[in-house]
Amino acid sequence: MSTSMIEMLGNAGATRPVGLYQLQKDVLEDFRYTDSDGSGIDVAVIDTGVAPVDGLDGDKVLHGPDLSFEGTDPQVAYLDTYGHGTHMAGIIAGDRDGHPGVAPGARIVSVKVAGHDGITTVPQVVAAIDWVVEHRDTDGLNIRVLNLSLGQAGVTDHRGDLLSAAAERAWNAGIFVVVAGGNRGAAPGHLDSPAIDPYVMTVGGADNSSGVDEELQPVTDWSSRGDGSRNPDLVAPGLSIASYRVPGSAVDVAAPSARYGSDLFLGSGTSQSAAVISGVAARMFDHFPNMTNDQLKETLRRNTETELDFGAEAIGTGVIDAEDAYEDPKYDRPPQSFAPAAGRGTGIAAPSGATWSGGGWSGATWSGATWSGLAWTGATWSGATWSGATWSGAPWSGATWSGATWSGATWSGATWSGATWSGATWSGNGWS
Known part of the structure; x- marks a missing residue:
């Protein structure tokens, strides 16, 4: 199984123009376009x-x-010691007075695949996708959207790609898969995997520094271009988007200039752009529960705008116009019919045929930080910056925070408020 590097696709090339926070607040408000x-x-x-x-x-x-x-360390398991996942979740569905996400009524199901150093691999992400697919509607869950703000470089064809195959399994199971296109700019090449897969919703980054009017938003210089065959489906705001800060996390310590006030953080990248579209998708499914994935994808692609001369390799069909999409669902659009990725099939199994059983993954079980039956090595999520400040790690001692405290929630030892998965059931609203 592939052990190639998987990179976090946010926070690249960020800038912080004067008055940007208020602008970004307006940008997200522009996507909360309906009572849904x-x-x-x-x-x-x-x-x-x-x-x-x-x-x-x-x-x-x-x-x-x-x-x-970090999964076996009770002090940090499930927690965001890096700072990226919380930023995405806040954009998608944060529910805070004064700074809500795009879909504040939605709920987040978090599957952690990387720790404070951002290390993850293709097998970890594939296992996470397959867990989401198998548990999409168990114990009261209703997972309709999957956000993947990550990517693997160097994949030229989705048909032999394990990440693409896993993403297609989720898509065929009724989960709308939103993927960041990549932060490699106009350099020759392809979109990252699984953004390269033609079935998923691939999102590029729009430069929203000039205003909240979609017609004024060009593509950023860091948003990955397609190859003319597989391009981003569309672009969405992705420049210095304000979301929730995780005090003491790796990016928070490494890039203090990206902090806005005591509890917000500015991040840029196609990660943030994908999170915006995931929030839009949640609102669409709330209002149009019978819409299929293919219908929603085509609705969003057809409801875009731009007055600027950029090719499809950069912006796909253009900058998303969420309000028009809400008014134009068009249920009659045909399903997609691309060549499938290797090992797709109709089941929930991983490419090897392994499946989740309760809380474990049979066929290749997890044991601490190693696979049992499958060898793999780590890979860093590199090439990212926060608000123009590069980072290369952060102070860390064992499993403890480096002089940081949680903002808005208490955290003492291994006790915190939340809900976790235990076997095949949810274990209440807290754990210790």
């Missing part, structure tokens, strides 16, 4: 975990398995 707020919709976020900060505390976030290297 995502209620009843669960959005799975496969990322670095989600911290119980204000707006993402209590029953707002449910935690699936922690498949990261």
Whole structure:
């Protein structure tokens, strides 16, 4: 099984123009276009975990398995020691007075695949996707959207790609898969995997520094271009988007200039752009529960705008116009019919035929930070910056925070407020 590097696709090339916070607040408000707020919709976020900060505390976030290297450490398991997953979750469905996400009524299902150093691999992400698929509607869950703000470089054809195959299994199971296109700019090449897969919703980054009017938003210089055959489906705001800060996390310590006030953080990248579209998708499914994945994808692609001369390789069909999409569902659009990725099939199994059984993954079980039966090595999520400040790690001692405290939620030892998955059932609203 592939052990290639998987990178976090946010926070690249960020800038912080004067008055940007208020602008970004307006940008997200522009996507809350209807009385449907995502209620009843669960959005799975496969990322670095989600911290119980204000707006993402209590029953707002449910935690699936922690498949990261930190998964066996009770002090940090499930928590976002890196700072990226919380940022995505806040954009998608944060529910805080004064700074809500795009779909504040939705709920987040977090599956952690990377720890404070951002290390993850293809097998970890594939296992996480397959867990989401198998548990999409168990024990009261209603996972209709999956956010993947990550990617693997160097994949030229989705048909032989394990990540693409896993993403297609989720898509065929009725989960709308939103993927960040990549932060490699106009350099020759392809979109990252699984963004390269033609079935999923691939999102590029729009430069929203000039205003909140979609017609004024060009593509950013860091948003990955397609190859003319597989391009981003569309672009969404992704420049210095304000979301929830995780005090003491790796990016928080490494990039203090990206902090805005005591509890917000500015991040840029196609990660943030994908999170915006995941929030839009949650609102759409709330209002149009019978819409299929293919119908929603085509609706969003057809409701875009731009007055600027950029090719499809950069912006796909253009900058998303969420309000028009809400008014134009067009249920009659035909299903997609691309060549499938290798090993797709109709089942929930991983490419090897392994499946989740209760809380374990049979066929290749998790044991601490190693696979039992499958060898793999780590890979860093590199090439990212926060608000123009590069980072290369952060102070860390064992499993303890480096002089940091939680904002908006208490955290003492291994006790915190949230909900975690235990076997095949949810174990209440707290754990210790």
